[in-house]
Amino acid sequence: MDLEHVTRQVFWNVSLVWFFYTLSALAVLAFATGAYRNVSIWLKGWTGERLKNVSQSLSRVLTDGALNRKIFRGDFAAGIMHLCIMWGFIVLFIGTVLLTIHNDIVPFLFGYTYLIYSFVLDIAGVVMLTGVVLALVRRYVVKARPMHSLLDDGVILALLVVIGITGFTLEGLRLEALKPAVDDWSPIGALFARFLDSGLGGAKAWHGSLWWLHAALSLALVVYIPLSKLFHMFAAPANIYLSAEEPAVVTLEEREKLVGDFNQAQMVSLDACTKCNRCENACPSRASGEPLSPRGFVLNMKGYAKEKYGFRARFDARAKEAAAASQVGDAIEDDAGWWCTTCRACVEQCPVSISPMDVIRETRVSMMAEGRKVPPTIRDMLRTMSKYNNPWESGGSKRAAWRKNLEAKDFSQGDEAEVCYWISCVASGDVRNQEVAKAFISILRHAGVSFAHLGKEEGCCGEFVKRLGEDGLFEAIVEGNFGVFADFGISKMVTTSPHCYHTMKRDYPPLRDKLRIENAPQLEPKHHTEFIAELIAGGKLTFSRRVEKRVTFHDPCYIGRHDGLYEQPRQILRAIPGVEVVEMERSRENSFCCGGGGGRMWLESTGDERMAELRAREAAKTKADILVTACPFCMSNLHDAVKTAGFADVMEVKDIAELVAEAVVSATAYEEV
Amino acid sequence: MNIVVCVKRVPDLAEAEIVVDRSEKGIETEDLVFDINEWDNYAVEEAVLLKESIGGTVTAISLGEEDSEEVLRRGLAVGADNAILLNDRAFDGGDAFATAKALAAAIERNPFDLILTGAQAADDGYAQVGATLAEMLGIPHATLVTGLEIDGNVARVHRELEAGLEEILDVRLPAVLTIQTGINEPRYVSIAGIRRVARREIEVLGAKDLGLSGDEVGAAGSRLEMQRLFVPPATQKGEILEGSVDVTTEKLVSIFASKGWLA
Ligand code: SF4
Ligand code: SF4
Numbered sequence: 001m002d003l004e005h006v007t008r009q010v011f012w013n014v015s016l017v018w019f020f021y022t023l024s025a026l027a028v029l030a031f032a033t034g035a036y037r038n039v040s041i042w043l044k045g046w047t048g049e050r051l052k053n054v055s056q057s058l059s060r061v062l063t064d065g066a067l068n069r070k071i072f073r074g075d076f077a078a079g080i081m082h083l084c085i086m087w088g089f090i091v092l093f094i095g096t097v098l099l100t101i102h103n104d105i106v107p108f109l110f111g112y113t114y115l116i117y118s119f120v121l122d123i124a125g126v127v128m129l130t131g132v133v134l135a136l137v138r139r140y141v142v143k144a145r146p147m148h149s150l151l152d153d154g155v156i157l158a159l160l161v162v163i164g165i166t167g168f169t170l171e172g173l174r175l176e177a178l179k180p181a182v183d184d185w186s187p188i189g190a191l192f193a194r195f196l197d198s199g200l201g202g203a204k205a206w207h208g209s210l211w212w213l214h215a216a217l218s219l220a221l222v223v224y225i226p227l228s229k230l231f232h233m234f235a236a237p238a239n240i241y242l243s244a245e246e247p248a249v250v251t252l253e254e255r256e257k258l259v260g261d262f263n264q265a266q267m268v269s270l271d272a273c274t275k276c277n278r279c280e281n282a283c284p285s286r287a288s289g290e291p292l293s294p295r296g297f298v299l300n301m302k303g304y305a306k307e308k309y310g311f312r313a314r315f316d317a318r319a320k321e322a323a324a325a326s327q328v329g330d331a332i333e334d335d336a337g338w339w340c341t342t343c344r345a346c347v348e349q350c351p352v353s354i355s356p357m358d359v360i361r362e363t364r365v366s367m368m369a370e371g372r373k374v375p376p377t378i379r380d381m382l383r384t385m386s387k388y389n390n391p392w393e394s395g396g397s398k399r400a401a402w403r404k405n406l407e408a409k410d411f412s413q414g415d416e417a418e419v420c421y422w423i424s425c426v427a428s429g430d431v432r433n434q435e436v437a438k439a440f441i442s443i444l445r446h447a448g449v450s451f452a453h454l455g456k457e458e459g460c461c462g463e464f465v466k467r468l469g470e471d472g473l474f475e476a477i478v479e480g481n482f483g484v485f486a487d488f489g490i491s492k493m494v495t496t497s498p499h500c501y502h503t504m505k506r507d508y509p510p511l512r513d514k515l516r517i518e519n520a521p522q523l524e525p526k527h528h529t530e531f532i533a534e535l536i537a538g539g540k541l542t543f544s545r546r547v548e549k550r551v552t553f554h555d556p557c558y559i560g561r562h563d564g565l566y567e568q569p570r571q572i573l574r575a576i577p578g579v580e581v582v583e584m585e586r587s588r589e590n591s592f593c594c595g596g597g598g599g600r601m602w603l604e605s606t607g608d609e610r611m612a613e614l615r616a617r618e619a620a621k622t623k624a625d626i627l628v629t630a631c632p633f634c635m636s637n638l639h640d641a642v643k644t645a646g647f648a649d650v651m652e653v654k655d656i657a658e659l660v661a662e663a664v665v666s667a668t669a670y671e672e673v
Numbered sequence: 674m675n676i677v678v679c680v681k682r683v684p685d686l687a688e689a690e691i692v693v694d695r696s697e698k699g700i701e702t703e704d705l706v707f708d709i710n711e712w713d714n715y716a717v718e719e720a721v722l723l724k725e726s727i728g729g730t731v732t733a734i735s736l737g738e739e740d741s742e743e744v745l746r747r748g749l750a751v752g753a754d755n756a757i758l759l760n761d762r763a764f765d766g767g768d769a770f771a772t773a774k775a776l777a778a779a780i781e782r783n784p785f786d787l788i789l790t791g792a793q794a795a796d797d798g799y800a801q802v803g804a805t806l807a808e809m810l811g812i813p814h815a816t817l818v819t820g821l822e823i824d825g826n827v828a829r830v831h832r833e834l835e836a837g838l839e840e841i842l843d844v845r846l847p848a849v850l851t852i853q854t855g856i857n858e859p860r861y862v863s864i865a866g867i868r869r870v871a872r873r874e875i876e877v878l879g880a881k882d883l884g885l886s887g888d889e890v891g892a893a894g895s896r897l898e899m900q901r902l903f904v905p906p907a908t909q910k911g912e913i914l915e916g917s918v919d920v921t922t923e924k925l926v927s928i929f930a931s932k933g934w935l936a
Contacts, residue, residue, distance in 0.1 A: 252865055369869070371751070371860035379861040386864075387685060387706045472864020 027219035034226025044260035045267035057244035088128020235271035243353035270302035279346035288607030292339035294356030328366035342598030364469025389459035409452035417452035426632035439661035482520035498558035546578035555591035556631035596633030612641035674729035712791025721752035761879035766892030769801035778883035803851035
């Protein structure tokens with residue numbers, strides 16, 4: 001046989017080819033309709049924002065999409081599994097397309113081209129099947145981690161297995177029946193042929209019926225893609241791309257023009273969810289036994305979006321009416337929208353860059369506007385906030401009085417300084433956190449920093465108002481604060497609260513531009529860990545005492561996962577003479593939230609054990625003398641939890657500023673600040 | 674069902690520092706924060722809840738100056754359909770009677786089935802407007818309502834009494850009910866919610882529009898006259914004894930002894 005003419009006879013042994021073409025056309029049509037439905041829902045969230053970071057976003061699609069970077073994280077086997085299924089599938093799909101071109105348009109699969117083609121496809125088939133078997137074993141046999149398997153998860157895997165195996169069987173039967181001279185470039189097909197040879201006669205007859213089964217299942221899979229989580233094959237890369245763009249700050253005014261409840265990226269992200277459940281497994285609220293599931297939330301909202309904007313709502317009059325009246329709040333069970341601490345653990349984990357956290361916040365925005373489902377404690381706090389510009393008491397007079405007694409300069413009293421020390425509501429109102437403020441002031445003094453606080457002019461930064469979804473109030477707060485900053489010519493800021501820091505760094509600047517706030521200065525906020533680390537690096541702090549303690553650092557979510565300040569606190573701790581630093585099981589990007597963010601300070605825990613207690617337990621395991629943190633919410637929660645969980649005798653909770661102050665000033669000197 | 678709910682804008686006094694003004698008939702309001710009267714907040718929520726469950730319209734009405742539009746807007750944001758502001762210099766200085774007079778005239782202009790007011794106002798605490806209004810309109814009323822269901826043209830009303838008793842009354846409609854706090858959980862009114870109704874019209878009416886003459890309303894039409902407003906002198910402070918039980922007991926005994934109370 002001459003090698004040049006080796007090729008595959010497409011539709012060998014298949015009668016009714018026209019019927020197959022008809023079925024295929026119908027399947028493609030069904031696929032296109034489903035895909036159109038999904039994409040048209042995505043477009044409901046279009047805010048007209050331009051794509052800005054094209055190269056950066058594309059490179060993320062490459063690493064996280066094509067190479068499955070985040071699936072490998074913390075679960076290597078899962079990475080291998082997915083990479084196998086995905087690339088096996090892609091290559092087999094391309095193979096099918098090439099074969100169609102060869103058969104219907106330009107014949108080109110001859111000779112070596114054909115042999116290589118058949119070899120690559122053979123391997124791709126094995127790769128895909130390996131992945132699918134791995135998936136089946138992980139999901140149903142070893143149960144690699146909690147996954148909440150539903151029927152469709154099984155259906156998809158079963159389809160892939162059967163399509164793969166029937167594919168190889170068909171190849172084997174064809175080789176067996178035709179006995180071509182050159183068949184060894186399809187090693188797996190050949191293996192099947194040999195196996196079938198020993199067991200089955202009548203290869204040709206078998207081939208005829210099996211071919212239709214294989215074809216029907218393959219077409220069914222095509223139809224099923226846009227209707228199931230399989231659509232993530234398109235939505236996930238799109239979402240990875242969009243999420244790498246700077247997240248959009250949507251103002252109230254822009255929101256009024258939006259059609260849907262979610263913005264573009266969020267609409268896409270709902271379809272991108274693969275139900276892998278990594279987010280839920282990382283969620284601290286979930287871990288404490290509360291009813292929140294970030295995965296459940298995303299899927300719930302996906303259902304809501306499909307119902308509200310899908311075909312039925314467009315074409316069926318009754319569904320249309322129901323959809324028009326349906327509101328996000330109705331789709332959310334009880335209080336589920338309010339449990340989230342906005343700790344960002346789910347975002348960190350999600351392999352396809354979904355932010356369940358932002359989806360949850362977005363539903364809060366809707367529920368705020370509807371008003372009904374806002375828990376009373378949060379409602380009352382927001383009312384106080386809108387009247388008095390601080391969440392706790394009217395007038396803020398006690399806070400202002402406490403600030404006034406601090407031995408530090410005060411902008412509101414006409415003092416001048418280079419840096420504004422933003423004390424924060426919590427540090428001025430809570431007795432334990434007041435100690436931290438004093439410690440930090442003593443450090444600033446020791447280092448000779450020119451600083452002042454805002455005294456009676458310091459209101460609230462509004463961070464938790466934003467996380468709670470009361471965006472209108474947040475905008476008013478931001479405008480007010482920019483007014484104060486402008487009055488006193490403030491741009492350099494330092495604060496001991498990660499929450500104030502984060503919102504001033506991430507939320508204030510875009511709003512400053514979008515709300516066109518006049519005379520507003522460019523802010524340069526710093527967290528005190530950043531600030532102290534710089535003082536140390538610049539030789540401004542001299543440590544005159546040893547602190548012979550074993551300490552462990554709890555990464556606050558809002559400087560850690562939200563802003564990447566992992567090194568600075570550790571640099572500081574290592575610089576203090578005598579301190580021994582040990583890490584907890586979960587630290588840095590895996591840090592476990594204390595439960596204080598996202599407005600949760602105003603919502604009682606309903607879990608089995610409070611998040612802070614779980615964290616205190618974890619800290620105690622390190623046998624540290626001091627649990628160090630750098631956030632007033634963490635301080636309040638952990639300070640309490642160490643007591644209630646029974647570790648008060650063995651472990652203290654301190655802010656990093658207090659440790660530094662002890663080492664540079666003295667254990668008690670700063671008490672006099 | 675047409676529901677009317679009367680609302681008032683009042684200063685938030687709970688933690689404010691109060692300064693009596695020079696006339697000694699009012700307080701300095703410069704530094705105070707104003708909001709809807711707490712009881713009225715519950716009344717508005719109750720009205721909207723009724724509308725949501727059995728249908729109808731809700732009209733919010735307030736007597737006050739332009740600032741009072743704020744509380745009416747809040748009512749619209751919660752779900753009221755119409756808002757009426759009674760604003761006229763002639764209404765100034767009115768007591769509960771004169772206020773009820775103006776409200777009654779405004780309410781009578783349209784058909785109504787149910788009128789809700791807060792049980793009292795946080796600033797003057799008269800708790801009279803609701804009852805007076807009912808009297809003027811010639812309809813029944815119930816005060817301090819803590820629960821409410823509508824059955825046809827009867828309102829089944831719950832009232833909490835002293836000593837933990839609760840009574841249920843049937844009140845024939847139309848009627849005035851004055852609402853006690855805690856009857857419901859008022860929804861949150863967000864800035865977005867207020868913005869949504871920012872352009873809705875608020876009808877403004879004066880005495881003439883209501884067919885009332887200047888001496889029927891305001892100070893002229895009032896039956897009470899404010900004499901003086903003042904902060905009563907503080908009573909003498911108690912003394913707190915500190916120290917261990919032994920020490921405080923000893924101190925206490927010596928105080929009693931010094932007063933000659935120990936025979
Ligand atoms: S942000 Fe944190 S608390 Fe909120 S859903 Fe995600 S993991 Fe859970
Ligand atoms: S949101 Fe992300 S992490 Fe959570 S289940 Fe979906 S794909 Fe997985």
